[in-house]
Amino acid sequence: MIRIRGHVGDWPVDLSVEMDDQDWVQLARQLPLSANVQAAKAPVEAGSDDLWLGAQQLLREAGRMEGPQLLAELEALSGSAMAGKRLLVRLRHSAQVKVQSGTDAPVYSWVTAAG
Known part of the structure; x- marks a missing residue:
């Protein structure tokens, strides 16, 4: 569920949007993987193949990412x-x-398999 609270001009807003797992998956397909960590990503059951494939795709499309940023993205992807x-x-x-060891944090890079 997404809950939005605030104001539009002088009018108070309190909106709740109910979404099931399939809705989240469909929404995630519409978002670019480089989207901000704050963006809503599909929560998928821990240990599922979809979650593992999503994690691989995240790093593959980024190419390389520092550990803390990657962890934040993975937490957003998995929901915990x-x-x-x-x-x-x-x-x-x-x-x-x-x-590889980076200046401040480890750097994760996707390596393409030699064929």
């Missing part, structure tokens, strides 16, 4: 801090991901 951390660890150990 714990699930985001699990995805980060899974990416770290993936054959398609290279992790």
Whole structure:
């Protein structure tokens, strides 16, 4: 559910929008993956293949990303801090991901498989 509260001019606004999992998935397909972390992303059940594929696609399309930013994106994608951390660890150990020490944080890069 999305809840929007505030004012439009002098008029108070309190709007609730009910969305099921399929609605979130459809909304996520409409958003560019480089969208701000604040953007609504589809919460998917932890441990699902869709969530893992979404995490891979996020890093693949970004190319490279610092650890804290990637973790924030993964938390937004999964809907929880714990699930985001699990995805980060899974990416770290993936054959398609290279992790290098950055100045302030590790940098995660997507490595294309040599064919």
